[in-house]
Amino acid sequence: MGLPEVMLAVLWVGLTAYVLFGGADFGGGVWDLLSGGAGTGSRRRELVEHSIGPVWEANHVWLIFVIVLMWTGIPSVFAAVASTLYIPLTLAALGIIARGAAFAFRKVSTRLWQRRLFGATFAFSSVVTPFFLGTAAGAIASGRVPPGIARGDLVTSWANPTSLTAGALAVGTAAYLAACYLTRDAERTGQPDLAEEFRRRALVTGVVVGVLSAAGLLVLHADAPGLFAELTTGRALPFLVLSVAAGVASLPLLWLRRYREVRVTAALAVVGLLWGWGVGQYPVLLPGVTLREAAATTSVLAASLGALAVGAVLLVPSLWWLYATFQREHTAGKEQAET
Amino acid sequence: MVTPLLNTVGATPADLGAARGQMALSLGWHIVLACLGVGMPAITLLAEWRGHRTGDVHYRLLARRWARAMGVLFAVGAVSGTILSFEMGLLWPGLMGTYGEVIGLPFSLEGIAFFIEAIFLGVYLYAWERLPPGKHLLSGVPIVLAGVASAFFVVTANAWMQQPTGFALRDGRVVAVSPWAAMFNPATPPQTVHMILAAFMVAGYGMAGVYAVAMLRGRRDRYHRLGLLLPMTVAAVVTPFQIGVGDWAAHFVADYQPVKLAAMEGVFASGRDVPLHLGGVAVDGELRYALEIPYGLSLLAHWNPHAAVRGLDAVPPGDWPPVNIVHWGFQIMVGMGMALLLLAAWLAVSWWRRRDIPGTVWFARAAAVSGVAAVVALEAGWVVTEVGRQPWIVFRVLRTADAVNPAPGLVYGFALVTAVYVVLTVATVYVLRRLARDVPVPVAPQEPDVSGYKVV
Numbered sequence: 001m002g003l004p005e006v007m008l009a010v011l012w013v014g015l016t017a018y019v020l021f022g023g024a025d026f027g028g029g030v031w032d033l034l035s036g037g038a039g040t041g042s043r044r045r046e047l048v049e050h051s052i053g054p055v056w057e058a059n060h061v062w063l064i065f066v067i068v069l070m071w072t073g074i075p076s077v078f079a080a081v082a083s084t085l086y087i088p089l090t091l092a093a094l095g096i097i098a099r100g101a102a103f104a105f106r107k108v109s110t111r112l113w114q115r116r117l118f119g120a121t122f123a124f125s126s127v128v129t130p131f132f133l134g135t136a137a138g139a140i141a142s143g144r145v146p147p148g149i150a151r152g153d154l155v156t157s158w159a160n161p162t163s164l165t166a167g168a169l170a171v172g173t174a175a176y177l178a179a180c181y182l183t184r185d186a187e188r189t190g191q192p193d194l195a196e197e198f199r200r201r202a203l204v205t206g207v208v209v210g211v212l213s214a215a216g217l218l219v220l221h222a223d224a225p226g227l228f229a230e231l232t233t234g235r236a237l238p239f240l241v242l243s244v245a246a247g248v249a250s251l252p253l254l255w256l257r258r259y260r261e262v263r264v265t266a267a268l269a270v271v272g273l274l275w276g277w278g279v280g281q282y283p284v285l286l287p288g289v290t291l292r293e294a295a296a297t298t299s300v301l302a303a304s305l306g307a308l309a310v311g312a313v314l315l316v317p318s319l320w321w322l323y324a325t326f327q328r329e330h331t332a333g334k335e336q337a338e339t
Numbered sequence: 340m341v342t343p344l345l346n347t348v349g350a351t352p353a354d355l356g357a358a359r360g361q362m363a364l365s366l367g368w369h370i371v372l373a374c375l376g377v378g379m380p381a382i383t384l385l386a387e388w389r390g391h392r393t394g395d396v397h398y399r400l401l402a403r404r405w406a407r408a409m410g411v412l413f414a415v416g417a418v419s420g421t422i423l424s425f426e427m428g429l430l431w432p433g434l435m436g437t438y439g440e441v442i443g444l445p446f447s448l449e450g451i452a453f454f455i456e457a458i459f460l461g462v463y464l465y466a467w468e469r470l471p472p473g474k475h476l477l478s479g480v481p482i483v484l485a486g487v488a489s490a491f492f493v494v495t496a497n498a499w500m501q502q503p504t505g506f507a508l509r510d511g512r513v514v515a516v517s518p519w520a521a522m523f524n525p526a527t528p529p530q531t532v533h534m535i536l537a538a539f540m541v542a543g544y545g546m547a548g549v550y551a552v553a554m555l556r557g558r559r560d561r562y563h564r565l566g567l568l569l570p571m572t573v574a575a576v577v578t579p580f581q582i583g584v585g586d587w588a589a590h591f592v593a594d595y596q597p598v599k600l601a602a603m604e605g606v607f608a609s610g611r612d613v614p615l616h617l618g619g620v621a622v623d624g625e626l627r628y629a630l631e632i633p634y635g636l637s638l639l640a641h642w643n644p645h646a647a648v649r650g651l652d653a654v655p656p657g658d659w660p661p662v663n664i665v666h667w668g669f670q671i672m673v674g675m676g677m678a679l680l681l682l683a684a685w686l687a688v689s690w691w692r693r694r695d696i697p698g699t700v701w702f703a704r705a706a707a708v709s710g711v712a713a714v715v716a717l718e719a720g721w722v723v724t725e726v727g728r729q730p731w732i733v734f735r736v737l738r739t740a741d742a743v744n745p746a747p748g749l750v751y752g753f754a755l756v757t758a759v760y761v762v763l764t765v766a767t768v769y770v771l772r773r774l775a776r777d778v779p780v781p782v783a784p785q786e787p788d789v790s791g792y793k794v795v
Contacts, residue, residue, distance in 0.1 A: 054465035057417050057457040065450050067424045071435045072443025079436025082428025083744045090752050093425040094759050097418045101763055104414030105770045108407065118766075149432045150746040296440035296516070303518040304447045311451030318458045318481075325466055 004295035006305060007073040011066060012278050018062035019274060020177065020267050023170070025056040027178025029099060029126020030171065031201070032119065038112060045119065047194055048178075049107065051185045054326045058319065060100070072304050074294040076147065077285050081136070084145045084152030088132040095129030098122075127171055134170025138163030141277055142224040143287045162223045165216045172212050173270055176205040180250070180266040184259035188327075195259070202262070203254050210247055213273065227280045236280035243272025350743045357753035358430040358743045363725075364753075364760055365422055370721055371541065371714055372416035373493075376456075377486040378542020379409050382570050384479045389569075391472050397562045401569070403467075405546065408774055410464050415767055417457065422756075430749070433742035434732055437513060441506045442496040444518035449492035456485040487535055494534045498526035501724070502595060503733050525595060529588040530724070536581040537720065541713045543574025544679065548710030549775055554703045567706060568696055574713070575683035582680055585673075586639075592727075593640040596734065597649040598658065599727035602665040604636050605629060609650040613637045618670065621662040660729040668722035675716035682709055 028048040035041030035048075071078040082089060102121035109115050135158040139145050142162035145152050157163075179202035186194035220228040230236045246268035253262040283291045295301065350358070383405040390398030424446075428435050459481040467475060499505075505521030506513050550566035593600045601607070605616045605626035615635025619626045634644035641648070651659050682705050689697040696702065732739040743749075 054461040057414065058454065058461055060417060060421070061450065061454045061457050064421055064424055064453065067428075068443065068446040068450050071428065071439035072447060073440070075439030075443075076436045078428050078439055079432035082425070082435070083432035083746060086429050086744060086746050086749075086752070089425055089429055090755070093422040093429075094756065096421050097759065097763065100418035101415045101766065104411045105766055108411055108770060108774055149436060150744055154746055154748075296443065297513070300440040300443055300516050300518050303444050307444060307447050308451070311448070311454075315451060315454055315458075318455060322458045322461055325462055325469070 003298055003301040003305065004073070004291050007069065007295065007301050008278075008282075008291055010305065010308065011069045011073060012275065014062050014065045014069060016271055016274050018059070018066060019173070019270060021055070021059035022062055023130065023174040023270075024177040024181050025052045025059055026099070026126045026130045026171075027174035027176065028052045028182070029103075029123045030175040031178055031182070031198075033123035033127060038116060043191070043194060044197070047182060047186055047189070047191065049103075050189070051182060052103075053107065055322060056100075056103070058322060060096075063096075069304070073296050073301060074285060074291070075296060077289065077294045079149055080147050080151070080286055081140060081145050083150040084154065084157050085136045085139055086150070087154060088135045088139075088158045092129050092132040092136070095125040095132065098125035099129055126174075130170040130174045131167040132158075134167035135159070135163035137170070137277075138166030140286070141166065141227055141281065142220075143226075145286055147286045147289045160223065161219045162216075165212070165219045169209065169212050169216055172205060172209040173273075176202065176209045177266055177270065179205055180254070180259075180262050183254075183257075184263060187259055195257075199254055199257065199259075202266075203251065206247065206251055206254065206266075213243075213247075227277070230280035231276055234280065235282075236276040239272045239276035239279060241272075243269050243276060246272060349740065350745045350749065351747075354745075354747065354749040355740055355743050357750040359739070361749070361753040361756050362426060362430055364757060365419065365426060366725075367718055367721065368760060368764070369416065369419040369423055370717065372412055372419055373490065374538035374541035374717060375409075375412050375545065376416045377490050377535065377538035378540075378573075379405060379412065379546065380460075380479060380482040380486055381539070382542060382546060382573055383409060384476065384483060385573070386565075386569055387476055387479070391476060395565075397565050398569075400562060401566050404774075406464055406467070408771065409460075411767075411770060411774065413457075413460055415763070417453075419763075420453075429752075430744055431732065431742045432744050434737060437511070438503075438506070438733060438737070441503075441513060441516050441518070441521045442499050445492040445495045445499075445522045449489045452485040452489040452492060455481050456489065459485070490535050490538060491531045494531045495522045495524070495527045497724070498530040499524050500733050501530070501728060502526040503736050508736075526591065529584065529591045533581070533584050533588045533720075536577050536584055537713075537717050539577045540574045540581060540679065541710070541717055543570040543572075543577065544706075544713040545570075545710035547571035547574065548707050551703045551706035551709075555700065555707060564696060571686060571706060571709070574679075574709075575686050578676075578680050578683040582676055585676060590640065593648075596727070598651060598654050599660065599665070599723075600640065601649060601651045601653070602660045602662045602727055603669040603723060604648075605662060605666045606636065606648060606650040607652060609648065609653055611637065611645050611647050613646075613648040615639060616666075619666070621666065626662075626666075658730060660727050665723055665727045668719040668726065672716045672719040672723060675712045675719070679709060679712060679716070682706070 028051060032045050032048050035044040067078075070081075098121050102118040102125065106115050106118035106122060109118055138160070139152075139158045139162075142160065144157040144160065144163075179198045182198040183195050183202060186192070186198055217228065217231070220231070231240050246265045250262050250265040250269060253265060285291055285294050383402050386398045386405065387402035389395065390402055427439075459478055462470075463475070463479045463482060466478070470478060499521050502524040503521075504524040505517045505519070507515040547567045547570040550563045553563050554567065589600070589603075592603070604613075605619055605621055606613060607621075607624055607626065612634055613636040614631040614633050615638075616626055616629040616631060619629025621627075636648055637646040638644045640646065651662070685697060685702060685705075689695060689702075728734055730738050730740065732742045
């Protein structure tokens with residue numbers, strides 16, 4: 001394994017982290033949207049806000065990490081993807097702005113109409129953004145982004161069966177992850193009724209996402225037969241098996257209210273999907289372009305990966321501390337109150 | 340490496356204009372938020388530290404209020420920065436497809452710094468009650484360091500566009516890169532220092548301005564005076580250094596980008612004994628109606644009244660930046676900088692003599708507009724840097740017109756982005772004004788001048 005492969009693996013780790021953490025933050029917005037009226041939905045919304053408030057900005061940085069690593073490590077692929085997928089990526093970027101800004105605005109607003117307006121913006125853009133990011137992923141997976149600048153079709157590259165399925169799957173996955181995570185957050189904050197609600201939602205969404213994934217495989221069979229073959233009979237099969245097994249295992253765990261364990265299986269189901277795609281498509285990045293052809297020069301890869309390795313020494317403990325601080329908050333709060 | 344990334348079909352002039360307009364809008368918007376993101380945490384920590392040391396409740400209240408505003412500004416800054424990383428590819432694939440790897444290292448480093456900023460900001464804002472005061476203060480230190488570091492890294496990438504070094508081209512492709520040489524290019528030292536000091540000025544004068552407005556409305560209690568004094572002191576200390584660094588940056592431009600200097604000063608004809616032009620408009624290849632200070636430019640740019648200065652005629656007109664925009668951008672920036680220096684001196688003299696801020700209403704008025712003045716100087720300076728580099732996106736290596744996305748319809752994207760930014764601007768200003776109007780919670784109810792304030 002050379003530096004280009006290491007770089008691509010690191011990029012994929014970043015993408016996985018973005019989907020698992022940032023994706024769940026979008027999912028929180030989806031549940032905010034489906035929380036009901038201002039009165040009845042307020043506790044659900046509070047739980048969502050409480051869970052994602054301290055961490056969403058850090059989770060969001062994974063996306064920037066992925067983009068920067070793309071243009072550093074595989075610059076020509078970045079240029080081809082961004083220029084051909086100009087439309088969905090512009091819409092996703094605007095969705096990101098609307099989501100983040102509205103979430104922050106709502107937090108400091110007190111009047112009902114303002115909270116409603118900012119809340120609706122936050123929730124709506126939480127659905128739109130993962131959808132368009134998903135369509136972009138589908139465009140790459142189905143080989144609709146040719147090399148070169150803006151050489152692909154500006155519309156059909158992302159408005160096609162694979163892209164639309166991937167977009168729907170992205171929204172569904174985000175909602176599913178969020179529901180699974182929120183069950184435990186609700187339990188931990190002493191709101192068993194909310195935990196029950198999100199348990200039901202997680203069960204339903206889990207089934208929906210499972211069906212969507214199966215439908216996605218059928219779409220791939222017709223639309224991207226190469227990737228389908230790799231997923232079902234080739235190198236990527238183990239990841240598909242992992243995804244299916246973890247996804248199926250999540251349902252009984254949810255049924256039995258094993259909320260901690262379900263966090264792991266739900267995440268594994270998504271990881272299997274992402275790495276199955278990555279491994280299935282490797283080493284071809286764009287039609288006719290392999291990783292080795294697109295990779296940046298060795299000096300760039302070495303410097304950037306070295307910098308990231310040093311950075312990881314700072315980042316990993318910091319991230320751990322951030323999550324630990326807010327996942328332990330209630331027990332810690334009690335201890336402080338007692339002392 | 341893939342097929343050469345040459346645009347077979349170029350963008351229309353309207354689409355190129357739209358792409359430049361969109362980049363200018365989103366970058367010009369983000370730069371203000373980024374400056375606040377760099378400067379505010381330091382000033383807030385200073386207030387928290389003073390509150391911790393002296394027990395003065397006003398400092399603690401100020402720190403809480405500023406932290407609250409910071410939470411909003413940081414969120415908006417984070418997302419308005421993200422769209423920029425998208426736009427690098429959406430609008431300028433010709434730049435990123437070829438040179439993305441050359442400037443990749445500083446962006447990777449910036450990513451790490453931004454990560455650290457976001458993580459510790461989450462802790463700092465949300466764990467205020469849960470950490471003991473000393474630890475909480477410490478949790479803010481990485482935000483300050485990482486903020487300054489991100490500003491440094493990002494500006495090195497821009498500096499590279501002014502002074503591209505550290506790579507070798509063969510047939511239009513990058514074949515060898517030394518990423519550290521690209522990052523530490525000749526423009527890096529003056530540009531990064533100038534930008535980081537600007538961030539502290541924007542944050543300091545901007546925050547002080549809020550309290551100056553309150554003072555003009557009659558609130559001259561200790562809380563508001565400290566709210567003005569602390570940030571303005573930071574900004575006032577930085578201002579004279581910034582004037583010196585600005586001079587350094589101008590000398591750098593004179594030596595390395597003489598055409599940009601010529602546009603900044605409206606000098607068309609190369610020559611010796613060149614005067615300094617104040618004001619004026621460039622029409623038909625000459626600067627009209629300008630006030631001339633004999634030998635001024637030769638003296639300022641090269642410390643010699645008879646020094647030769649290259650004019651715009653050194654390069655063909657097709658390689659000129661838009662002269663009036665650059666010339667006026669520079670004049671406005673310098674004018675604002677000098678006005679802020681006077682304001683800083685006024686505060687210093689008053690403090691030295693009476694240990695107090697000047698009592699006159701004129702000081703409060705000047706302080707109230709100082710934040711706006713700092714932002715205007717920031718934007719004007721950024722225009723000089725970026726418009727002065729035109730028609731190149733990478734100075735003397737790649738033209739902006741050759742880097743733009745040739746896809747049709749960029750104009751519609753620009754219209755949509757503009758609409759979103761108008762709404763974003765209105766909402767941000769509205770929310771910040773509301774935040775400024777709510778009054779803070781009484782941490783100590785016995786404090787009469789903050790009672791009646793609703794807490795954070």
